[in-house]
Amino acid sequence: MSTVSTAGAAGSATRVRPSPTPRRGRTRAGWNLLGLCVFVGAGFPVYWMLATAFKPARDAIDPTPGLLPASLTLDNFRRALQIADFWGPVGRSLTVSLTVVVIGMVIGVLAALAISRFAFRGRKIVIVGILAVQMVPLVAMIIPIFLLLNDLGQYDKLSGLIVTYLTFVLPFTVWTLRGFIVNIPKELEEAAMVDGCTRTGAFLRVVFPLLAPGMVATSVYGFIQAWNEYLYALMLMSQQHQTATVWLGNFTTKHGTEYAPMMAGSTMMAVPMVALFLLVQRKMAAGLTAGAVKG
Amino acid sequence: MSAAETTTAEVPPARPSPPPDSGASSGRPEGPRRVSAGARPGAARGASAVPWALLAPCLLVLVLVLGYPLVRLVTLSFQEFGQSQLWGFKPAEPAGFDNFSKVLGDGEFWAVVLRTVIFAAGSVIVTMVLGMLVALVLQRVSPWVKTLVNIALVASWGMPVIVATTIYKWMFDSDYGILNYLLSKLPGVDLIGHNWFASGPQGLAVIMLLVVWGAVPFVVITLTAGLTQVPKELEEAARLDGAGSWGVFRNVTVPVLKPILVMLTTLSVIWDMGVFPQVFVMRGGHPEAEFQLLTTYSYDRAFQVNDYGGGSAIALLTVVLLLGVVAVYMRQMLRIGDVEESA
Numbered sequence: 001m002s003t004v005s006t007a008g009a010a011g012s013a014t015r016v017r018p019s020p021t022p023r024r025g026r027t028r029a030g031w032n033l034l035g036l037c038v039f040v041g042a043g044f045p046v047y048w049m050l051a052t053a054f055k056p057a058r059d060a061i062d063p064t065p066g067l068l069p070a071s072l073t074l075d076n077f078r079r080a081l082q083i084a085d086f087w088g089p090v091g092r093s094l095t096v097s098l099t100v101v102v103i104g105m106v107i108g109v110l111a112a113l114a115i116s117r118f119a120f121r122g123r124k125i126v127i128v129g130i131l132a133v134q135m136v137p138l139v140a141m142i143i144p145i146f147l148l149l150n151d152l153g154q155y156d157k158l159s160g161l162i163v164t165y166l167t168f169v170l171p172f173t174v175w176t177l178r179g180f181i182v183n184i185p186k187e188l189e190e191a192a193m194v195d196g197c198t199r200t201g202a203f204l205r206v207v208f209p210l211l212a213p214g215m216v217a218t219s220v221y222g223f224i225q226a227w228n229e230y231l232y233a234l235m236l237m238s239q240q241h242q243t244a245t246v247w248l249g250n251f252t253t254k255h256g257t258e259y260a261p262m263m264a265g266s267t268m269m270a271v272p273m274v275a276l277f278l279l280v281q282r283k284m285a286a287g288l289t290a291g292a293v294k295g
Numbered sequence: 296m297s298a299a300e301t302t303t304a305e306v307p308p309a310r311p312s313p314p315p316d317s318g319a320s321s322g323r324p325e326g327p328r329r330v331s332a333g334a335r336p337g338a339a340r341g342a343s344a345v346p347w348a349l350l351a352p353c354l355l356v357l358v359l360v361l362g363y364p365l366v367r368l369v370t371l372s373f374q375e376f377g378q379s380q381l382w383g384f385k386p387a388e389p390a391g392f393d394n395f396s397k398v399l400g401d402g403e404f405w406a407v408v409l410r411t412v413i414f415a416a417g418s419v420i421v422t423m424v425l426g427m428l429v430a431l432v433l434q435r436v437s438p439w440v441k442t443l444v445n446i447a448l449v450a451s452w453g454m455p456v457i458v459a460t461t462i463y464k465w466m467f468d469s470d471y472g473i474l475n476y477l478l479s480k481l482p483g484v485d486l487i488g489h490n491w492f493a494s495g496p497q498g499l500a501v502i503m504l505l506v507v508w509g510a511v512p513f514v515v516i517t518l519t520a521g522l523t524q525v526p527k528e529l530e531e532a533a534r535l536d537g538a539g540s541w542g543v544f545r546n547v548t549v550p551v552l553k554p555i556l557v558m559l560t561t562l563s564v565i566w567d568m569g570v571f572p573q574v575f576v577m578r579g580g581h582p583e584a585e586f587q588l589l590t591t592y593s594y595d596r597a598f599q600v601n602d603y604g605g606g607s608a609i610a611l612l613t614v615v616l617l618l619g620v621v622a623v624y625m626r627q628m629l630r631i632g633d634v635e636e637s638a
Contacts, residue, residue, distance in 0.1 A: 035436035062471075136361070150381070164360065
């Protein structure tokens with residue numbers, strides 16, 4: 001049944017692919033122009049970050065800034081690396097994000113399997129629960145979590161931050177993996193079991209390989225989320241244990257903001273994440289909406 | 296024979312082109328006894344220990360890291376909890392509804408609520424409308440334009456919120472910001488040295504722009520995926536019946552996309568009601584009174600004034616405010632759960 005509906009949706013998806021009719025050629029130019037406006041609007045802030053990062057710091061505070069940098073330099077990056085400590089925060093962010101993703105993935109796959117492949121009493125409550133916790137704003141949780149970690153002596157410890165990050169990475173992981181698992185036809189497992197596989201065997205040999213790309217995408221996405229988190233990192237870690245996102249605040253002091261090095265710092269923070277994101281975003285959109293579209 | 300089927304069927308999934316189900320389902324009629332025991336409701340007897348075992352670690356972690364703090368949030372909001380309680384000099388004292396009556400009786404709180412609702416509603420509406428428009432435009436542009444737009448969208452989507460906020464702060468800088476410079480090039484506009492954050496509404500509009508900029512890509516990419524699933528035949532039929540573009544959009548496209556639209560809108564509401572770092576960082580860690588949203592207000596109450604009970608009360612009220620919207624989303628999600636269960 002589920003296969004039929006998925007196949008139906010996929011069928012229409014391929015059929016629908018618009019074939020450009022010659023009649024449309026004339027209006028195409030107008031649409032392209034609109035599209036280019038969107039490109040400029042969405043892309044400009046990114047461009048301006050890069051442009052500022054690579055231009056000499058004194059050009060950045062020119063009252064008549066040129067849209068194209070007159071000359072390029074790497075000085076801002078050097079300066080950014082000097083400000084406070086750069087690799088310490090980056091190392092801490094890496095440790096936290098990777099640990100969170102690994103824990104989240106192990107626990108998440110099991111839970112996602114349970115809610116997507118088993119019918120059991122209480123399933124609905126579990127689903128609602130997992131969805132509901134995603135809706136609690138992080139800010140609402142910061143006060144009790146701060147007090148809790150304080151009581152447990154976990155304030156200003158990476159372990160405390162890791163556990164805290166599970167609050168948002170884990171529900172998200174379970175929900176997204178569920179979407180990916182639902183996309184794998186149950187009949188494949190059934191066929192494997194007909195051939196004599198056990199349920200676990202069928203999972204390991206059939207579902208797991210098919211789920212792997214989804215798991216990679218979800219991991220990367222979870223990693224990015226953990227890496228980008230700001231509020232908990234700010235509140236739960238002291239100045240000397242700050243993570244990468246909080247490190248970015250170091251460019252603003254009483255004496256003003258050093259914008260050019262700050263943009264260099266931003267570039268160093270953003271480029272790896274955007275690159276990772278590029279790799280998985282298509283798959284993520286599919287996974288996140290699998291349920292909604294197929295329903 | 297069935298072995299061959301499984302191998303042919305091992306095409307990567309997820310992409311909306313699942314393996315041809317003819318092969319797999321042809322094996323199904325002969326499918327023996329209860330291979331899919333767990334999959335079918337009713338046939339699940341006895342197997343229910345397995346899912347719970349699979350769920351156990353997840354539930355355990357969630358109860359510990361989420362459940363406990365949530366309960367603590369509620370108890371805190373009924374306690375008097377300040378600095379001396381934090382350091383353990385004094386025990387937390389039950390305060391009844393004091394925190395709530397204090398908060399609810401405060402005119403500033405209601406101003407903050409109103410501001411938050413306007414800010415969130417504005418952000419959501421602008422995001423959804425813009426997202427829909429861009430998705431529709433993308434359907435009609437040449438492939439190379441589509442690629443360009445997609446690159447820009449993914450770059451802004453993947454940009455860490457803090458980085459994005461920093462960039463906007465830079466672009467809107469009163470002295471060296473590119474925006475003032477560019478706008479002043481327009482005839483009759485002189486914004487050199489204009490401080491966008493001198494007034495709350497204007498500053499919040501800038502922050503809204505930042506929020507929308509970060510949120511539109513997700514909406515566009517999701518809707519683009521959704522639009523490919525709108526049956527062409529339906530659109531053509533509507534057109535034959537004399538519907539214009541707007542009619543087709545209203546009567547065909549929107550109904551088909553409705554589940555996605557509901558999901559996106561709800562998620563946007565949740566995210567936009569929870570906006571924090573954007574305001575916090577934009578205002579250098581100390582948002583002025585006219586920039587306070589419920590999130591920053593609750594934070595301020597707790598960590599600046601050291602009134603953790605009051606801050607919790609505000610946070611709890613925020614959650615309650617969200618519940619109305621969440622209810623809609625829940626129903627949608629539950630329907631998905633139902634479909635899967637009966638499948």
